[in-house]
Amino acid sequence: MDAYGRLTPKIIDELASLLGSGGIITEDRDLLENYSWDQAGRIWGHMPDAVVRPENTEQVSSVMKIASRYRIPVTPRGAGSGLNGGAVPLAGGIVMSLERMNSILEIDPINRVAVAEPGVVTNDLCRAATEKGFLYAGYPMSTETSFIGGNFATNAGGGKVIRYGSTRRHILGAEVVLPSGEVINLGGRFRKDTWGYNLLQLLIGSEGTLAIVTKLIVNLEPKPGKTVNLLACYPDIETLVESVSKVINSGKKIISCEFMDRNLVKYTTEYLGCRLPEQERSEGYLIIQIEDDNEEQLEESYEVVGKICMSCGAFEVFVAESRTDSAAIWNVRQNGLEGMRARDPYACSSGDLMVPLSAVPEMLRRISSAGLEWGLEMGIIAHIGDGNIHPIPIKPENMTPEKWAIYSENFFEALIKEAIELGGVGSGEHGVGHVKQHIITQSKSPAELELLRGIKRSFDPLNILNPGKMFFPLGDQQHQCK
């Protein structure tokens, strides 16, 4: 077990004088509780001893210097929208919330980058880029809530990965604070940096276990052309899946290819008080977003793609061109989790299976039969163009929430094993946190784990930064659940 230092009144005074009264929370249990859990659910939470809310890099650095002097664990936190407990302070100590570092510092049109602090809501960054005639192409489906810093920490994916890649592809540079408090700058306002070990890329997706990001330089794409959304309705999942690779390989600019099953659409439209067309007949829907340079080319593109869907067995394809129609379709997709949670507040969101596109049909079959075997009702959404599937099971009525937390994770473990067997991995985009730690760690070879431990040790020899996460359980306990 790691022997961490205690957060004494003296250290708290030291932090308070550094951060000002608004910058630290230590006594108010209700406020502290807000920082004890994330969207994995309260059941996976753990109370911090203090929350610090720095306003700038200097304060982050000073806090880390104090934390390393006294060996206090520090858990960095963005919006708390993560789904695997990545922001939960498992060892207590300090939660470092980056919510007050929320400025978009610059949109630089010449270098086509934006510079932002980690607490900027991703959607605000997207909007600011659009206003200047650019596109920030990172699009986690939680854009309304998630922070760009959290997207960096988890290498967030989302609905446009098939076209633009995950967050990794959009980050050109970062200022980060090391566990020692030292500040380093990686990358910059350039796109070519081909030599040596790429520390920037190593930090993206490291879930705050190696360093704390305090400033990001992100790539902006030129303003996209016109887009249209197709909603293809299928009588069964097999034919739907058959379309996916054909759509992606159609040679057209496919921005998104998203899947929703019947159950998910049913509960989400009930929650939203709306309907999608052909709901009675559809076992599944594909939402396909297509981009092209002008209206004529776009028409030709969606005609080609729509015909592919029809020839694969879709019984109807709808074309949403206007803002209103597009929003009506995407609203259902974006609210899928909320829809399932309106059906059952314990609907579990941590399913994040990733398989090669060719294995998607088999994975969906296995999910379906596992659901029957485990007696679970579920809805399924998927970034199906990537092979990234999110089953969302709901708690059986007679099961306690405590039992459900274990039961659902066991269910996902079983599915992850299936995904790995099919050539995939256990987490596509939700990260590992501590909820998925057990199974993800199991899937790594001893040699790989040793390399990963070596990296962690070289950044964070005292193991104070987000301890207990990813591949490194707290002490010798294998599965943390409080």
Place this chain on the structure above:
Amino acid sequence: MRIAVLVKQVPAVDNVKIDENTGTMVREGVEAELNPLDLHAVEAAVKIKESMPEGYVEITAITMGPPQAKASAAYAVSMGCDRGVLVSDKKFGGSDTLATSRTLAKAIEKLGPFDIILAGERATDGETGQVGPASAEFLNIPALTYVSSIDELNDEYIEVTRSIEGGHEKLRAPLPAMVIPVKEMNIPRLCTLGGKLRAKKTEIPLLNADDLDLDENSTGLKGSATWVINVTYPQMTRQGRKITSSGRLEETLNTILNFLDEKNCLGESK
């Protein structure tokens, strides 16, 4: 049965900008779309068609505007209208609601006879809501406004429910009649790929001022009874003060209370 639907192309923005110098709408760089409220009129027409034996109803979508407004008629065709017609001429430029209604009534007469004419409640750019009823007036037919449902329809008459203040009103009118739905009447359908392909193949013919026997004194700027003389925008300023939480609830509340007190907002009750 022949149905006409009046549709208009509008800017696809939440707040229409008017050029303060010219008094005309700023269209540059703004995407266009079919007026959202007209979609309910199109949907109503297509629903009538679907409720009747196949081939019994024919729907013509009529749009008036610049050449690019043709897209709105095509959109209505992709939703299920049979034909689309564009009413367009430089001479129509600057038409107010009176001149527009006169022009559209002429087009309806030319393309008619129709049993039912459907129109949207109002356009999201002009927000006048006058063109539907005024066109009915020029055609000398009854106008059924704020229609929330069509209850009965045959070759002789139409029976509808109107939304009125505090309740509903049932009305029967002989055909031909103008019917103007409220948005609660239906949910406009999404266009199908098949509908889009059909619209692509459907020619949208043009009617100009000569086709409608309209001289320049009865349409466009000269045929209008009103002109925009001046447009100004109110200056938007914030006069508030931003109070940032100090992290201590009581302290922050006191700051807010003191501020309200300074502004004499707390009255005697403080």
